Amino acid sequence: MRTLTLDQAVEMIPEGASLMIGGFMGVGTPERVVDEIVRQTKRDLTVIANDTAAPGRGIGKLVDAKLLRKAIVSHIGLNPETQRQMISGALEVELVPQGTLIERIRAGGHGLGGILTQTGIGTPVEDGKQRIEVDGTSYLLEVALRADFALVQAFLADYLGNLSYALTARNFNPVMAMAAGTVIASADNIVPVGVLAPDHVVTPAPVVDYLVANA
Amino acid sequence: MDPQTIIARRIAKELRPGMLVNLGIGIPTLVANYVPQGMHVFFQSENGLIGTGAPPEEGMAHPTLTDAGGRPVTALPGACTFDSAMSFGLIRGGHLDLTVLGGLQVDQTGRLANWMIPGKMVPGMGGAMDLVTGAKRVVVAMQHTAKGAPKIVKQCTLPVTSTRPVDLVVTELAVIAFRDGQATLLETAPGISPEQVAAATQAQLSVPARVPEMTL
Numbered sequence: 001m002r003t004l005t006l007d008q009a010v011e012m013i014p015e016g017a018s019l020m021i022g023g024f025m026g027v028g029t030p031e032r033v034v035d036e037i038v039r040q041t042k043r044d045l046t047v048i049a050n051d052t053a054a055p056g057r058g059i060g061k062l063v064d065a066k067l068l069r070k071a072i073v074s075h076i077g078l079n080p081e082t083q084r085q086m087i088s089g090a091l092e093v094e095l096v097p098q099g100t101l102i103e104r105i106r107a108g109g110h111g112l113g114g115i116l117t118q119t120g121i122g123t124p125v126e127d128g129k130q131r132i133e134v135d136g137t138s139y140l141l142e143v144a145l146r147a148d149f150a151l152v153q154a155f156l157a158d159y160l161g162n163l164s165y166a167l168t169a170r171n172f173n174p175v176m177a178m179a180a181g182t183v184i185a186s187a188d189n190i191v192p193v194g195v196l197a198p199d200h201v202v203t204p205a206p207v208v209d210y211l212v213a214n215a
Numbered sequence: 216m217d218p219q220t221i222i223a224r225r226i227a228k229e230l231r232p233g234m235l236v237n238l239g240i241g242i243p244t245l246v247a248n249y250v251p252q253g254m255h256v257f258f259q260s261e262n263g264l265i266g267t268g269a270p271p272e273e274g275m276a277h278p279t280l281t282d283a284g285g286r287p288v289t290a291l292p293g294a295c296t297f298d299s300a301m302s303f304g305l306i307r308g309g310h311l312d313l314t315v316l317g318g319l320q321v322d323q324t325g326r327l328a329n330w331m332i333p334g335k336m337v338p339g340m341g342g343a344m345d346l347v348t349g350a351k352r353v354v355v356a357m358q359h360t361a362k363g364a365p366k367i368v369k370q371c372t373l374p375v376t377s378t379r380p381v382d383l384v385v386t387e388l389a390v391i392a393f394r395d396g397q398a399t400l401l402e403t404a405p406g407i408s409p410e411q412v413a414a415a416t417q418a419q420l421s422v423p424a425r426v427p428e429m430t431l
Contacts, residue, residue, distance in 0.1 A: 024262040025285030027278065050299070077338025078285070098261065099303030099345035106300050119307065119348045122378035168262045169279035171299045
């Protein structure tokens with residue numbers, strides 16, 4: 001694990017990169033990193049996330065700045081700008097049931113090719129997918145998702161990169177931290193090694209590549 | 216009593232001690248206001264919380280303690296938090312006793328459509344498909360008609376949320392159960408006759424000889 005300044009961390013992200021970004025309606029999203037992506041104007045991004053939050057908030061800022069080419073998300077209902085760009089054709093949106101989305105990400109990070117779920121059977125979600133029968137029950141094959149970068153937000157990060165999360169800000173973060181080529185973590189608080197008890201570490205340090213330093 | 220209050224109060228009668236319950240946005244959220252006195256129920260927010268409590272007092276909101284709509288909530292004693300994989304494992308894995316969701320249409324056999332209106336409203340399904348597919352019991356909270364048009368229809372014209380039928384629909388007029396592919400009128404709201412319910416329903420409705428009135 002290496003510690004980088006905010007601008008160094010975001011300079012690593014090329015235009016056209018795929019990004020997993022933690023957060024649920026902006027709660028648990030690395031806002032400083034998102035702001036820096038906007039400042040450095042990284043274009044043509046594919047974002048995998050639960051939602052696109054709202055205009056001016058979390059991933060919504062990337063939508064506002066028209067930096068996204070594609071969004072793979074479960075919900076855009078609270079962001080009219082995402083819907084507007086989707087309808088105009090400027091932004092491709094792949095809508096995935098939330099439980100399927102998190103499991104596809106988990107599969108990507110855990111060395112699995114995909115997962116079988118009953119969710120989506122007989123709905124538009126099934127289009128183009130394979131059905132697999134197990135013991136008489138039909139499931140959809142949903143394939144694994146990975147990204148070039150995972151941008152995660154922790155509550156505590158120690159100097160080694162062990163992470164723990166706060167309340168409902170955990171959501172997609174620890175699952176995404178397993179599923180990307182490069183993992184960039186930022187934290188509400190950076191603390192010395194030992195502050196985080198072993199039982200309280202949710203994301204182990206070896207999966208974190210870079211920690212964004214405090215301003 | 217306004218329609219929303221009738222619906223929420225009636226659905227609260229479905230709660231049992233110790234249940235794990237997920238409430239959707241809108242009318243379903245109101246159900247939490249009518250938990251019977253002294254009954255302990257676990258409310259889940261699918262963004263990663265069991266033990267969801269009422270909104271905090273003015274000035275007490277915490278930015279990392281929110282419900283699935285992103286609104287500040289409180290956490291009750293005994294609450295726990297977890298990631299989204301655990302949250303949907305609870306939902307799909309047979310651990311969620313009851314989910315209450317809003318609806319746009321429910322068909323004759325109990326299939327629910329509640330996630331999109333093609334060409335008009337495409338908010339995304341969020342957790343709705345997993346909830347309807349995975350919860351042990353699915354209750355729909357919705358008004359009986361929309362601008363006079365029945366919402367309980369012969370066949371959904373909107374894309375369905377799941378092929379798994381819902382168990383119960385509660386409206387301001389009636390309680391309707393869906394069993395074995397059939398809609399049955401279980402109860403009527405105070406002052407509403409079975410004929411009035413049938414007139415506001417497009418689906419074929421099985422009406423028993425005696426239909427009791429809702430207790431609220």
